Amino acid sequence: MRNLFRMALHFTSVAIMGGGLSGPILALSLQKLGIKATIYESRPKHYPQPGTIVLIPNSLRILDRLGVLSAIKEGAFAFNLFNLVKKDGSMIGRLIMGSEERYGYTALRVYRDKLRSALLDAAEKSGVEVKYGMRCTGIETETSSQATATFENGEKAQVDLIVGADGVNSKVRAHIHPDIASEYTGGMFITGSLGRKDLGNVEWPLPCVIPGPAGQFALAPADENGEVFTFFAWINGQERTREEWRVLGANKEELRKIIQPYDSDAYPDVVRALVTEIPLDGLGCWPFQIVPKVETYVSDIGRVAIIGDAAHASKPNGGQGGSVSLEDAATLTIAIKKANTKENFGEAREVLAKWDSIRVQRIEQVVKAPMGMGMNMGSDDPFAKEGWTKEDDQLFWLYGYDTEDFEEAL
Ligand SMILES: Cc1cc2nc3c(=O)[nH]c(=O)nc-3n(C[C@H](O)[C@H](O)[C@H](O)COP(=O)(O)OP(=O)(O)OC[C@H]3O[C@@H](n4cnc5c(N)ncnc54)[C@H](O)[C@@H]3O)c2cc1C
The missing domain is CATH 3.50.50.60 (FAD/NAD(P)-binding domain)
Known part of the structure; x- marks a missing residue:
């Protein structure tokens, strides 16, 4: 039974x-x-x-x-x-x-x-x-x-x-x-991270999103003590094949180039400094696929x-x-x-x-x-x-x- x-x-x-x-x-x-x-x-x-x-x-x-x-x-x-x-x-x-x-x-x-x-x-x-x-x-x-x-x-x-x-x-x-x-939705995040000491004085409440003409820039502590920060820059971009996305993700110089529109006086100094001086190491990109x-x-x-x-x-x-x-x-x-x-x-x-x-x-x-x-x-x-x-x-x-x-x- x-x-x-x-x-x-x-x-x-x-x-x-x-x-x-x-x-x-x-x-x-x-x-x-x-x-x-x-x-x-x-x-x-x-x-x-x-x-x-x-x-x-x-x-x-x-x-x-x-x-x-x-x-x-x-x-x-x-x-x-x-x-x-x-x-x-x-x-x-x-x-x-x-x-x-x-x-x-x-x-x-x-x-x-x-x-x-x-x-x-x-x-x-x-x-x-x-x-x-x-x-x-x-x-x-x-x-x-x-x-x-x-x-x-x-x-x-x-x-x-x-x-x-x-x-x-x-x-x-x-x-x-x-x-x-x-399907690709036409947008991606370029993300990166850096130490708090490299960020200078951030006076806003964190985590935060700062809107502006280039898109939205998000900044957030990534660890318990807020020693490491992570950012997400919204970018509109063209469609790519999977292989092209992989190649773009590996090309850190290109990723830094793509976020340069955030180096504008429409954004606070911390964002401008971040996009121009961000260490290449941790940069990555995430296409929005649905x-x-x-x-x-x-x-x-x-x-x-x-x-x-x-x-x-x-x-x-x-x-x-x-x-x-x-x-x-x-x-x-x-x-x-x-x-x-x-x-x-x-x-x-x-x-x-x-x-x-x-x-x-x-x-x-x-x-x-x-x-x-x-x-x-x-x-x-x-x-x-x-x-x-x-x-x-x-x-x-x-x-x-x-x-x-x-x-x-x-
Ligand atoms: C930029 C971005 C930011 C996001 N932020 C957040 C957030 O803050 N919070 C949140 O909740 N979600 C977030 N998401 C969404 C989240 O990442 C996904 O919804 C989540 O990872 C889905 O989990 P999953 O297990 O379904 O798929 P996945 O996490 O994608 O896992 C799929 C797994 O399947 C494996 N795999 C793929 N193909 C095959 C195959 N043919 N055979 C065997 N294995 C295979 C992969 O290697 C992978 O390990 C974000 C997404 C993006 C793009």
């Missing part, structure tokens, strides 16, 4: 393509439920990944429940407000991004590579197998009982469920949406799904991309758990469909939220037009989101 019941379980082995942010969280959550999860990651475990990322309460809650928050918090810059300031330092508005009191968590700015390593370490420690250097090339077959992924090195993985957490240029997505490709809206994150048969940027990469909007990707992972785990129960035998596709429709709606709400962080000046972003005034509970729907409530919604 026991064996028969085990055979009735729908998802006992899950292959996750991509070990970025959402992949390790999904694997770790599944492993904690006793469901075997394997991550296939195209890159090595450690590779240079410049820059920082903001984590806000909706994802910090997930990391906390999984027991990985303390490792991530260590050395991170904690803050509650992002300030929009004029050239003279006067305040235009503020956007609340965290609050221990209201949402249970202060927002954190963390180094990307440190975050990724912490998540992969936690997954591996819990027993998840992570196979590095495994580039998924697509889904070969999908039947009512299994799906098979193929890899560049000729290997294959046959499991109960394949999840594409393989980012904006997802190969798994092509199985569900063959006609959907990522995935056009798709109506479903699950295949027709229900043995293949996509999460995170693979499903809904969007323009930076209030630092939400990573956080909603973690929400996807945590809620998909709850759906898989439900599909595996005896009561839901035979209903797995329906359970995934419910997960799918709730997540598609949530993502639409987040993507549409006017959280442009001042980065959409001149657009219809009300924060940009009126300044940031949302220091109230209007954002509870976003930061208060608790994936634990998801079980009830399913």
Whole structure:
């Protein structure tokens, strides 16, 4: 009888393509439920990944429940407000991004590579197998009982469920949406970092965004003690191929040249000094690529799904991309758990469909939220037009989101 019941379980082995942010969280959550999860990651475990990322309460809650928050918090810059300031330092508005009191968590700015390593370490420690250097090339077959992924090195993985957490240029997505490709939105961030001592006297409240004719310039402490600063300069630019973006990212002199329009008297001295004297070392560029809206994150048969940027990469909007990707992972785990129960035998596709429709709606709400962080000046972003005034509970729907409530919604 026991064996028969085990055979009735729908998802006992899950292959996750991509070990970025959402992949390790999904694997770790599944492993904690006793469901075997394997991550296939195209890159090595450690590779240079410049820059920082903001984590806000909706994802910090997930990391906390999984027991990985303390490792991530260590050395991170904690803050509650992002300030929009004029050239003279006067305040235009503020956007609340965290609050221990209201949402249970202060927002954190963390180094990307440190975050990724912490998540992969936690997954591996819990027993998840992570196979590095495994580039998924697509889904070969999908039947009512299994799906098979193929890899560049000729290997294959046959499991109960394949999840594409393989980012904006997802190969798994092509199985569900063959006609959907990522699109370049015409903008990019050029980012860099430098020591506080090289920055001189910054009198404004930090972190902050300074708008001006060249675009928006954001400046933020990157570590706990504010010893290192990171900046993001918004640049409009032409479309490039992936290879051309890679070449541009490696050409530090060119990146510095591109940010020279910020050396203008429309910006404060600190910005002008920064763009002309920034050390070339830490400079990098991030093109804004999006995935056009798709109506479903699950295949027709229900043995293949996509999460995170693979499903809904969007323009930076209030630092939400990573956080909603973690929400996807945590809620998909709850759906898989439900599909595996005896009561839901035979209903797995329906359970995934419910997960799918709730997540598609949530993502639409987040993507549409006017959280442009001042980065959409001149657009219809009300924060940009009126300044940031949302220091109230209007954002509870976003930061208060608790994936634990998801079980009830399913
Ligand atoms: C400039 C910029 C700033 C941002 N700032 C923030 C921020 O402050 N806060 C925030 O929450 N979000 C931010 N985001 C968004 C955030 O980075 C993404 O939403 C998040 O990384 C998505 O996580 P993911 O796991 O879905 O994908 P990723 O983090 O992209 O991970 C995908 C993984 O899949 C691997 N992979 C790719 N292809 C394959 C393949 N074929 N086979 C196997 N593995 C593969 C990759 O190597 C990678 O490890 C920002 C994005 C940009 C561009």
